[in-house]
Amino acid sequence: MATTLDVFDRKLLAEVQRDAQLPQNELGVRGNLSTAAVNRRLRRLAEDGVIDRYAAIVSPEKVGCPLTIVSMVEVESEQIDLLDSMKRTFEQCPQIQQCYYVAGEWDFVLILTVRDMEQYTDLTRQLFFSNNNVKRFKTLVSMSRVKVGLGVPVDIAE
Amino acid sequence: MATTLDVFDRKLLAEVQRDAQLPQNELGVRGNLSTAAVNRRLRRLAEDGVIDRYAAIVSPEKVGCPLTIVSMVEVESEQIDLLDSMKRTFEQCPQIQQCYYVAGEWDFVLILTVRDMEQYTDLTRQLFFSNNNVKRFKTLVSMSRVKVGLGVPVDIAE
């Protein structure tokens, strides 16, 4: 599962999570490796799935999605096929950035990015009100995106 | 605020959010642009802050952080300096991937990625129990990361 990562790998991962555009020679300087070694390691990390993918992170405000919303959903039944169908619906909705199936007071936590409240209202109709398996949901409107990322801690210090 | 984006920009953003490693000539083919045009547009999108940054997305499981947790926090006082201090604490905690300051039943929503429950317990001590301004918090443990990303919808269809 957790591949063995040495200090060099961890350093690389830390850098490249922050800025994937750093050229391999610069990564080499920072991590005390030759460019070729950096190249090999990055390739291996990608092959092993440690690096899942590279992505451009776009500013929601700049593309007309200034509103971030957290929704929590409780379902009526946890029957597998009903859950799967909900998961698929959530996955496919472009406004849903993230969906977690959770244990506790709620069943799903969703992070959405939308144009405005009207669009969110529309989405609640499509996703929640028109779905018989949604028992109730709660909406938390984000006033400030204090920290947003997918960075995973890689503990440079062994 | 929302820069004007034409169909070409939107197409580029859609592609590059999914895979930032596509070479510009390939992006050109997909978006019906010359390589040079792709190059200029990507540069402009980055300069304008539409593309915030490029990042490698690392698999939490593969680096020993298999547990995703959603925490919700209610504060005692919303005094500005107390809030700011909390925000800074949350920002600096490497296990906190995301922090939203929200309106509604709770004040903060946090997404954490941790090694195990023990580490989470430790963090609750540091972040919540030892902070006088935390009135209460709730923990939702993720059983499945159904959808995880920071992708913003860019509506190819104008």
Added chain:
DNA sequence: TCTGAAAATGGACCTTT
């Protein structure tokens, strides 16, 4: 839009542990 220079990537090959 095309052309070409500069930069970055990634393979070949040899060396070290």
Added chain:
DNA sequence: AAAGGTCCATTTTCAGA
């Protein structure tokens, strides 16, 4: 064998005509 380093070919980026 496994991983590092140097060197070189190929690919990609990116600016000027």
